[in-house]
Amino acid sequence: MQKLSKFYFIVFLLFSNFTFNVFAQLKTDSLEQELKKTEIDSLRIKLMLDICWDLKSTDGQKALEYGNKALNLAIQTKKYKLQAIALKNIGIIYLFTGDYKKSETYHLKALDIFISIDNSKGISSCNNNLGVIYDQKGEFIKAVEHFENSLAIDEKTNNKDGFANSLNNIANIFQQQGNYNQAIEYYIEVLKIREELKDKSGIADVYNNIGALNEKQKEFDNALKNYQKALILYTEVQNKLKLSNVLHNIGFVLSTQEQYTKALEYYFQALEIRKGFQAKKGVAATTLSIGELYQVLEKRKQAYDYYIQSLEIYKEIDSKPGISFAYYAIGTYYKEINQYSEAIQYFEKALIIAKELKLRLNIKQIYKEQSLVYALWFKFAKAYNYSLLYEQMKDSLTNEKNSNKIIELQLQFEFEKHQKELELETQIEKLNTLKELNRQKIINYLLFGGLSFLLILAFIIFRAYRIKKKDNFQLKEQKDQINEKNEKLLLYHEEIISQKENLQSQNELATTQLKEIAKKNQKINDSIQYASRIQQALLPHEDIFSELFSDYFLFNKPKDIVSGDFYWLKAIKDKIFLAVADSTGHGVPGAFMSLLGISFLNEVVKESDNINAGEILDKLRNLLKESLNRKGNKSENRDGIDIAFCIIDKSAKEIQFAGAYNPLIIIREGENNNQAELIELKGDKMPIGIHHKGKKFTNQIIKITNTDKFYLFTDGYLDQFGGFDGRKFLINKFKKLLLEIHTFTMPEQKAKLLKVYEDWKEDLEQIDDILILGFKATSNN
The missing domain is CATH 1.20.58 (Methane Monooxygenase Hydroxylase; Chain G, domain 1)
Known part of the structure; x- marks a missing residue:
């Protein structure tokens, strides 16, 4: 059944392609015969404008000839309204062919005349067309201004057709910028007006636009249905140029479904029509899509050639969005042939334009590719930065709620109908x-x-x-x-x-x-x-803790498979260097930062001989800022590490401490059976990273005894929600808990901390990585 319907669909396309030219030619011939018989100037101008308008979608060059003849006669006879219409029609033909500069010039001249003769319909139409021109050039603010001018006039004069045009064009801009909910609401409103006016071409435009929106939301079956509705209507109204748009779109959907041969057939059909009309923007878009398909098929040389052709056309017509798309495509080509430097150069060019035009979908995709390239290039700090930017952009764009909203509104319209x-x-x-x-x-x-x-x-x-x-x-x-x-x-x-x-x-x-x-x-x-496994391999083994400390526990509970929290340990002569740290984020981004932290701590302590804990944190901060290319600007992400760092000097019986937000807690037994004392050495209120203070870290020194118990920890345990009222655990409750359990052995303390945590959290989700280290400074040696 499906094969048969596809056969009829292909026959339908071939037949419609034939009938386009036949019916268009018959109508044009009839008007030309009438023109030969007419001598009245005003009537001759109108007939020439009618022929120009009918030919705009089938023979752009001939349409221009009639448009210019009508314009010259209107100027000679001082028919100002007809002169303005001729200028507008010529501008529309240049818009179809992608010559936006000429189109803008003709429309501005037409607008001046319409304003001088106070012709509301003409003023509205010119504003709408100028909006389309600026939209194609990527000047979205100017485009919206003109569309809103057109809307205001059409609403005042009850011009439903013009009102629907402008509303549809504003919806297109919403779609380009990723505002799908607003776009679909506008499209449904336009569809209602077009149905009321029984405007088949306008209805087809809306179905094509909704199809494109479905496509961006990966609703490919719905996209195909809407494209096919548009295809039938464009065939009925004999608009071959717009038919090429639908053929292009169907080609893209087929390519996403891995029907590559069929996709190429549709693309080449669209390309042939667009070349026939000299529709440069359309030619560039289809050429780019063919290149992308060749790249999927691993025909990389052909893909690159098509990308370059597309870029040259986009530059010729000054289409900034198109230039950005082409740069991005060339970047993916260089990524696939492992030329990472060239790939990054093209992605940066694409990103500059995409940011200027606020093309959020494109910005998201460029961030993703840059992150992948830097990871393949082993530049993990930059890969981490771009992965964060990609995640932020992705969360603000694609979600199931948007997709459901589109389907819900379209079904509501069909139900009302x-x-x-x-x-x-x-x-x-x-x-x-x-x-x-x-x-x-x-x-x-x-x-x-x-x-x-x-x-x-x-x-x-x-x-x-x-x-x-x-x-x-x-x-x-x-x-x-x-x-x-x-x-x-x-x-x-x-x-x-x-x-x-x-x-x-x-x-x-x-x-x-x-x-x-x-x-x-x-x-x-x-x-x-x-x-x-890589992260676990870099963390110190518990055998080292057993060797250096007589009693200890390590309570490590990551939120995800990999963790942003990490611990670090190194013994040099009589000194033990020890750290417990919390990187920005958890999961993969946090793990990236933890690897940098471990690597830099190894580097700082290895190079440093006589250096205190505060100076080590200063050096660690400098290395991290250099690696992430941070200069302290307000616009930069505040990526960093919170850390508690100790140097235990057993010979001097003292401990040095420096902290970035995180403290060190010491519990000391009271003399003469007095109550135990809790000592808290607080860290500086700034991270290892960018901060507005940026001062040196404070080095604190305290004498220690053989019975002292030490606790280093991150904020995951303290920030966990739970209890009967769903509040955080917080530091004061944690200190009280440590005082209650400090008399037990370290492994017993770990078990009690775990039980209190599970009882507190109950069925709530773990919100962050958890890491607590408890130890006595005496060793087993």
Whole structure:
């Protein structure tokens, strides 16, 4: 069934391609014959403008010739309104061919004339077209200003067609900038107006735009349905240029479904039409898409050639969005052939333009590619930065709520449309019933009159005959209507069967996609597990703790597979260097930062001989800022590390401490059976990273005893929500807990900390990585 419908669809395309040219040529020939017979100047100008308008979608060069002839005659005869219309029409033809500079010039001249003769419809139309020009050039603020000017005039003059045009164009800008909810609401409003006006071309425009929006939300089946609706309508109104847009879009959807051969066929059909119209922007877009498809097929040389062709055309017509797209595509080409420096150069060029135009979708994708390139290049700090930017942009764009909103509003429109059709059918049935009752009354009156007056009866019978004839005609009409409804029911039945088959196909596709997602998730999970093994390998083994401390515990509970919290330990001569730290974020971003922290601590302590704890943190901060290219600007991300760092000098029986936010807690037994004392050495209120203070870290020194117990920790335990009122655990409760359990051995203390945590959290989610280190400074040696 599906193969047969595809066959008919291809036949339909071939037939429509033939009929476009035939019907357009017949209409043009008729107008040209009328033009030859006419000598009145104003009528000749109007006929030339009609021919120009009819040819704009089939023969742009010939349309320009008639437009210029009409303009010259209008100038000679001082027909100002016709002169403005001619200028506008010529501007539209240049808009179709992608010559935005000329199009802008002609439209501005037309606008001046329309303003001088106070022609509201012309002023609105020019504003709308100028908005389209600036939209194509990527000057979105100017575009919206002109669209809003057009909207205000159309609303005031009740020009529904113009109002719908401007509303549709504003929706297009919302779509480009990723504001999908606002875009779909505007599209549905435009669709209602177009349905009311019975404007097939306008309805097709909306279906094409909604299809593009479905496409960006990865609703490919819905996109294809909307594109096919647009395709049929464009064929009916014989708009070949707009048909090429739909062919291009269908090609893209097929490429996402990995039907590459069919996708190329649609792309080349679209390219041929666009080249015929000299529609440069369309040619550039399709050329770029063909290049992307060749790159997927690993025909990289062909892909690169198409990318360069596309870039040259976009530069020629000064289309900033297009230039950005082409730079991005070339960047992906260099990434695939492992030329990372060139890839980054092109991604940066694409990013500058995308940021200028606020193309959020493109910015997100560029960040993702830059992160991947830097990771492949082993520049992990930069890879980490761009991965954060990508995640921030992704969260603000694509989500299931947007996708559901689009489908919900479109279904609501279809439902309202169906309800109106049912109401209309009910009204027709009521009228038919009323007619039948009237007929019965007339017959009764005739019979009653016949009993009384034979003469009147003869007259009435004659009259009844005529009425009956009329009723028979009405009955025939009703019968035809019933037959027509039966045909509709049959069509609905076929459509239901088609939808059922489509649903089965969608289920199969969904199953395939679920398998693919599961496969990709497994790959991602394997990669994260591998990263976890790398991270664990870099952390000090617990055997080292057993060797250096007589009693200790390590309570390490990451939120995800990999952690942003880490601990570090190194013994040099009589000194033990020890750190417990919390990197920005958790999961993969936090793990990136933890690897940098461990690496830099090894480097600082290795190079340093006689250096205190505060100076070590100063050096660590400098290395981290240099690695992340941080200069302290307000606009930069505040990536960094919170840390508690100690140097234990056993020979001097003292401990040095320096901290970035995180403290050191010491519990010291009281003399003469007095209560134990809790000593807190607080860290400086600044991180290892960018901070507005940027002062040196404070080095604190305290003498220690053999019974002292030391605790280093991150904020994960303290920030956990729980208890009967869902509050955070906080530092004061934690200190009290340490005093209660300090008399137990370190392993017993760990068990009690874990039990208190689980009882506190209950069924709530763990919100952060947790790391606590407890130890006594005495060793087993």
